[in-house]
Amino acid sequence: MTDDKQATPASADAPIEQQLYAIRQKIQPRAVHGVFANWRIALVLLTQAVYYGLPWLQWDNRQAVLFDLAARKFYIFGLVFWPQDFVYLTGLLILSALALFLFTAVAGRLWCGYVCPQTVYTELFMWVEEWLEGDHLARKKLDKSPWNANKLRRRGLKHLAWIVLALWTGFTFVGYFTPIQTLGAEAASLSLGPWETFWILFYGFATWGNAGFMREQVCKYMCPYARFQSVMFDSDTLTVTYDSSIGEPRGPRSKKTDYKAAGLGTCIDCNVCVQVCPTGIDIRNGLQYECIGCAACIDGCDQIMDKMGYPRGLIRYTTENVVKGKYPDAGIIKHVLRPRTLIYTVLLALIAGAFVYSLATRVPLRVDVVRDRAALSKETDEGMIENVYRLQLINMDGQPHRYTISAQGIDDLEVAAARETTAAPFQTIDIPVSLIADPEELKGRSIEVTFTIQATDDPRIRDEVATKFFNR
Amino acid sequence: MMQRLIHILWPPFLVAGVADILFTTLFDPLEILYRGEPLIEHRIAAYTIGFFVFWLLGIASSMLTCYFQRGADEINRCPLPPRNRPAGCPKREDEDACC
Ligand code: SF4
Numbered sequence: 001m002t003d004d005k006q007a008t009p010a011s012a013d014a015p016i017e018q019q020l021y022a023i024r025q026k027i028q029p030r031a032v033h034g035v036f037a038n039w040r041i042a043l044v045l046l047t048q049a050v051y052y053g054l055p056w057l058q059w060d061n062r063q064a065v066l067f068d069l070a071a072r073k074f075y076i077f078g079l080v081f082w083p084q085d086f087v088y089l090t091g092l093l094i095l096s097a098l099a100l101f102l103f104t105a106v107a108g109r110l111w112c113g114y115v116c117p118q119t120v121y122t123e124l125f126m127w128v129e130e131w132l133e134g135d136h137l138a139r140k141k142l143d144k145s146p147w148n149a150n151k152l153r154r155r156g157l158k159h160l161a162w163i164v165l166a167l168w169t170g171f172t173f174v175g176y177f178t179p180i181q182t183l184g185a186e187a188a189s190l191s192l193g194p195w196e197t198f199w200i201l202f203y204g205f206a207t208w209g210n211a212g213f214m215r216e217q218v219c220k221y222m223c224p225y226a227r228f229q230s231v232m233f234d235s236d237t238l239t240v241t242y243d244s245s246i247g248e249p250r251g252p253r254s255k256k257t258d259y260k261a262a263g264l265g266t267c268i269d270c271n272v273c274v275q276v277c278p279t280g281i282d283i284r285n286g287l288q289y290e291c292i293g294c295a296a297c298i299d300g301c302d303q304i305m306d307k308m309g310y311p312r313g314l315i316r317y318t319t320e321n322v323v324k325g326k327y328p329d330a331g332i333i334k335h336v337l338r339p340r341t342l343i344y345t346v347l348l349a350l351i352a353g354a355f356v357y358s359l360a361t362r363v364p365l366r367v368d369v370v371r372d373r374a375a376l377s378k379e380t381d382e383g384m385i386e387n388v389y390r391l392q393l394i395n396m397d398g399q400p401h402r403y404t405i406s407a408q409g410i411d412d413l414e415v416a417a418a419r420e421t422t423a424a425p426f427q428t429i430d431i432p433v434s435l436i437a438d439p440e441e442l443k444g445r446s447i448e449v450t451f452t453i454q455a456t457d458d459p460r461i462r463d464e465v466a467t468k469f470f471n472r
Numbered sequence: 473m474m475q476r477l478i479h480i481l482w483p484p485f486l487v488a489g490v491a492d493i494l495f496t497t498l499f500d501p502l503e504i505l506y507r508g509e510p511l512i513e514h515r516i517a518a519y520t521i522g523f524f525v526f527w528l529l530g531i532a533s534s535m536l537t538c539y540f541q542r543g544a545d546e547i548n549r550c551p552l553p554p555r556n557r558p559a560g561c562p563k564r565e566d567e568d569a570c571c
Pocket residue numbers: 109111112113116117118119218219220223224225226292
């Protein structure tokens with residue numbers, strides 16, 4: 001933060017209370033064109049093509065990516081996960097977090113500016129707005145105008161388009177959790193289940209509200225990442241920066257003036273950077289947590305510089321150290337490698353390696369023992385002790401398998417029922433198994449025993465589970 | 473007001489999401505029995521209800537936080553008659569605001 005920031009009354013000096021209750025001014029950002037705007041458009045299209053398209057993709061006659069909540073099975077292309085695989089989800093979250101840390105340390109809020117759903121949907125909704133209500137000036141006029149037929153028609157059309165977009169988004173979202181083709185057929189015949197309907201409306205409503213109304217407030221007040229991203233910043237982080245060393249002193253002038261001779265910087269104080277900013281801040285006050293790094297002000301400012309015939313880059317991606325004159329812009333690349341980024345990279349590589357390794361060597365069989373508390377142990381007619389268990393077996397493989405069940409831990413322990421079983425691909429089966437032991441061999445009230453489940457056709461597919469055998 | 477609403481509704485929403493995911497991965501809702509019958513028949517219904525139960529609990533907690541956060545001058549009776557209260561005081565226009 002620079003000292004100028006302190007001088008803005010609304011931010012630093014105003015009592016906290018007033019800030020909290022200050023009425024939010026509706027922001028109508030001016031549209032910009034330029035290199036970064038094109039990047040944003042490309043990324044909106046790319047992320048949304050993936051988001052809206054992915055659930056329709058098929059794989060092996062099923063939906064390629066489906067988090068089937070009703071069946072408690074997650075399909076991701078060739079892989080299938082069960083709730084028992086929670087550790088992979090955890091691993092994935094850690095990986096994403098580390099990747100986010102790394103990107104943030106290197107180049108600031110790339111995530112926010114280009115791919116965060118909040119930014120992307122706001123952008124989509126603003127395209128619709130610009131198309132149906134005109135540019136920022138027309139929209140401001142429309143905001144102020146009294147309700148008449150024109151306003152009603154424009155607003156109505158806009159909301160209609162927004163709602164269609166939002167509902168489609170909600171439908172797609174639910175399509176990740178229940179098979180989307182069935183969902184589509186149900187929606188077409190108006191026979192959606194109550195819970196699916198609810199979630200489509202709920203997610204649609206959230207999209208409409210967040211992208212249509214809340215917009216930058218989500219980033220400012222609701223996003224956890226926005227709150228702590230600054231701890232990942234250091235003086236070598238690339239951020240959208242106003243280079244006050246060339247911009248100041250700012251001031252209006254005519255194009256013909258030799259600004260250097262007049263003692264001016266290149267900032268002509270046209271306020272374009274403020275008008276285009278979706279969060280309504282003035283980047284010239286220094287790095288602020290409200291800035292989502294969308295680079296709209298870079299495009300806006302570059303256009304002005306071109307018009308004035310000044311060099312571009314008064315606002316640009318650069319680092320604090322460059323602005324302080326510690327090294328030139330060309331040195332930025334060299335400073336990407338620094339302890340912080342190296343540590344993130346090494347951690348990322350290690351965890352990614354472990355993740356891939358454990359996925360690749362995952363044994364496609366999982367067995368859990370469910371003990372029946374009511375019937376612990378009983379004596380058979382022959383005077384032997386019998387314990388009954390329920391084995392829950394998940395065949396995580398795309399092939400059917402036959403398994404043998406054996407048990408160890410007590411001499412002459414016998415598996416009395418279900419010594420063999422079969423399971424279809426990706427099937428979960430429950431099998432009752434009873435163990436019989438000679439009371440002579442039982443030392444103590446409860447004895448550790450181990451079940452070994454072995455696929456008959458593949459020696460690598462085996463699982464062991466430990467449980468207890470109860471004496472009488 | 474908007475921001476107070478956000479403070480009350482939003483953190484519990486995030487926590488409810490996480491809690492719901494953790495809870496439903498640990499327990500299959502169909503195995504939660506009430507007198508021998510599954511408490512809720514459909515898994516999706518159970519996840520949804522679970523989410524909202526967590527959310528409501530969180531909202532209650534956040535509301536209490538906001539309630540206890542009020543400073544002394546917000547609770548105490550204002551010694552000045554309304555017209556004499558300083559500009560910007562939220563209770564200035566409000567004749568019968570006392571507490
Ligand atoms: S601040 Fe948060 S919500 Fe806003 S763009 Fe960044 S990540 Fe998205």
